[in-house]
Amino acid sequence: MSKIHTQDTSFELRAGETLLDGLERTGHAVEYQCRSGYCGACRTALVKGSVCYQQPPLAFVASGEVLPCCCRPEGDVTLNVSLLALKKQA
Numbered sequence: 001m002s003k004i005h006t007q008d009t010s011f012e013l014r015a016g017e018t019l020l021d022g023l024e025r026t027g028h029a030v031e032y033q034c035r036s037g038y039c040g041a042c043r044t045a046l047v048k049g050s051v052c053y054q055q056p057p058l059a060f061v062a063s064g065e066v067l068p069c070c071c072r073p074e075g076d077v078t079l080n081v082s083l084l085a086l087k088k089q090a
Contacts, residue, residue: 002073005048007082019044019051019068019079029084030068037070044068049077 002013004022013022020042023030032042037057043065051071061067066079 003076005078007080009083013073019071019073023068023081027084028081030081032069035069037067040067042067042069045080047078047080050074051077
């Protein structure tokens, strides 16, 4: 299992979860539209670690970015995303 680190917390990704699934489960603020890598709305900064895609996403992904809707971490990763409750307060 991979350990996911964000701006506010850390959590374990469950078996079969995408990064987006885990981020939603733990209350993080991630926008998304398609959950399939088509639109790029969930584009998130990857601070540390690496991910893989079962199929290459159709949306452009720059170096240092990931599409959490359709990727899986290859080990521990750190993302530049915050918890939803903290984002609303700001």
